[in-house]
Amino acid sequence: MSLAERVKILSQLFLNEELTPDLADRLKRKLEKMKRLGLEALMIWSKDTDNLGRLASICAREGVSQYLWYPMLADTPARFEAKDFQVVAAVESGRSQILEAQKAGGEEFAFLCPNRVGGEERFLELFEETLDLADFAGVFFDRIRFPSPANGLKEILTCVCDDCLERSGGVIESLRGDLQRLLKEPGKAVGVEAMPGILRELFASIEEAIVFRTTSVSALLADYARAARKRNLDIGIDLFPPSLARLVGQDYTELSRHVDWIKPMIYCKTMGPAGLPMELLSLAKILRELNGNISERDSLWVLEQLTGLDLPESFGELASKGLTLDNYDRELEKLESLDRGGAVRIYPGFEAVAFPPVCSVDPAIVGEYVRRTLNRGYRGFTLSWDIRQIPPANLEAVGDFLAGW
Numbered sequence: 001m002s003l004a005e006r007v008k009i010l011s012q013l014f015l016n017e018e019l020t021p022d023l024a025d026r027l028k029r030k031l032e033k034m035k036r037l038g039l040e041a042l043m044i045w046s047k048d049t050d051n052l053g054r055l056a057s058i059c060a061r062e063g064v065s066q067y068l069w070y071p072m073l074a075d076t077p078a079r080f081e082a083k084d085f086q087v088v089a090a091v092e093s094g095r096s097q098i099l100e101a102q103k104a105g106g107e108e109f110a111f112l113c114p115n116r117v118g119g120e121e122r123f124l125e126l127f128e129e130t131l132d133l134a135d136f137a138g139v140f141f142d143r144i145r146f147p148s149p150a151n152g153l154k155e156i157l158t159c160v161c162d163d164c165l166e167r168s169g170g171v172i173e174s175l176r177g178d179l180q181r182l183l184k185e186p187g188k189a190v191g192v193e194a195m196p197g198i199l200r201e202l203f204a205s206i207e208e209a210i211v212f213r214t215t216s217v218s219a220l221l222a223d224y225a226r227a228a229r230k231r232n233l234d235i236g237i238d239l240f241p242p243s244l245a246r247l248v249g250q251d252y253t254e255l256s257r258h259v260d261w262i263k264p265m266i267y268c269k270t271m272g273p274a275g276l277p278m279e280l281l282s283l284a285k286i287l288r289e290l291n292g293n294i295s296e297r298d299s300l301w302v303l304e305q306l307t308g309l310d311l312p313e314s315f316g317e318l319a320s321k322g323l324t325l326d327n328y329d330r331e332l333e334k335l336e337s338l339d340r341g342g343a344v345r346i347y348p349g350f351e352a353v354a355f356p357p358v359c360s361v362d363p364a365i366v367g368e369y370v371r372r373t374l375n376r377g378y379r380g381f382t383l384s385w386d387i388r389q390i391p392p393a394n395l396e397a398v399g400d401f402l403a404g405w
Contacts, residue, residue: 007402008380009038010263010347011387012069012140015046019054027055030387031062037399042387043069043140043236049077049130056134065137067236070127072224074111074143078126085116085123087147087159090176109273111147111155114220114249115163128227138234140263144221144255145240145248146213149282150273153289156247157209168212175209192298195291196305214251218258225258235259238349241266242334243307244279252338261345263382266331269322269351270359276331277322280307281315308334325368332376348373349382352398353389363397370401 011034017023031039042064044055052068059066076082117123131139147155157179164172203210221237228235237259239250256262267275284299294302300311300318309327312318332348340346350369354360366383373381383390383398 008040010041011383012043012385014386019051028058035062041065043067045069052133067138067140068136069140071143072141074109075107085112087111087113088161089154089158090160090179113159113161114216118220139228140236142238145250148248149279153286171208171212175206192294195302213249217249218254222258236261238263241331252340256340256344263347263349264335265349266328267351268328269361272358277318281318347380347382349384352383352394354391355389363393366394367397367401
């Protein structure tokens with residue numbers, strides 16, 4: 001048995017346009033090529049849910065398992081007004097860093113509150129109705145989180161809606177007060193060397209709020225997972241890299257209890273939400289917003305101390321070059337140290353797309369991602385995050401590596 005036959009390859013499809021006969025034919029040819037490579041499963045997200053049945057049929061004809069890629073708390077395909085369920089910010093300061101190019105592609109990243117959504121039956125009913133649109137082998141949950149640093153300081157530590165205030169028993173009200181007091185002292189001079197310790201103390205002081213947020217996300221996922229289990233569906237989830245997961249309300253240990261497998265998004269070259277470059281750049285800018293006396297390099301140094309990652313010398317270099325792939329290994333090391341339950345499978349996700357200006361990786365980078373993944377003992381990975389944007393040369397790099405391993 002060849003390595004390609006022993007390695008489970010997954011990928012994703014995001015469709016934000018009409019599924020014309022020509023597009024369907026191109027997808028079929030792409031799937032044929034990826035099936036020869038070893039593709040086993042495709043996670044499907046269509047902005048027009050009426051396309052899901054046809055897309056699933058294309059996958060089935062090519063022998064590829066089809067999973068519903070379902071965005072739970074942002075860009076959810078609701079047929080009713082969802083804005084009333086959005087997160088409520090604790091402060092008014094901060095600016096989103098999300099690129100307009102990504103928004104133009106159909107992703108707004110306007111997040112809903114998990115406690116508000118959990119209290120409204122229409123959302124779960126919508127999910128179950130979507131499952132009825134095709135014969136899916138499984139479901140892949142995405143956007144199961146609160147807003148990330150890319151959404152700006154205003155939204156990082158949401159939500160302070162009435163539901164969250166009531167359910168948290170005063171914890172979120174206290175957090176709101178802490179944030180508002182913090183922002184009343186903009187530009188306060190703090191020595192760079194002291195900042196990592198100060199920030200660690202800050203997060204220790206709001207641990208109850210962080211736990212409330214992770215518990216809120218986990219409870220909502222549990223409801224959706226139960227609905228999927230009733231249909232005997234395989235369940236996967238898209239999670240932030242371990243360094244940032246708890247900051248967005250994701251606890252690997254808690255979430256592992258409800259799923260069969262996890263795709264950690266360890267994107268070292270992506271200037272988009274969940275990409276390490278964008279999220280870390282957004283955090284560095286927030287640090288400078290709170291303490292205007294520190295330089296770009298100093299703010300990046302602070303984040304190095306907090307995350308254990310190796311960051312570039314400047315904001316410009318981080319945005320243009322991203323992170324070295326040594327950081328991919330560091331995130332996997334952190335993941336391996338977490339309690340995830342023995343049965344949960346891991347299929348690391350890395351970029352394979354050419355989607356400028358958000359991300360463009362070449363065959364050498366893709367091949368190196370594959371090498372590092374397999375060297376750590378993983379026998380599966382996710383080519384992210386849209387097969388239509390993966391160049392043939394990048395697919396060939398995967399095939400060549402597997403053939404020569």
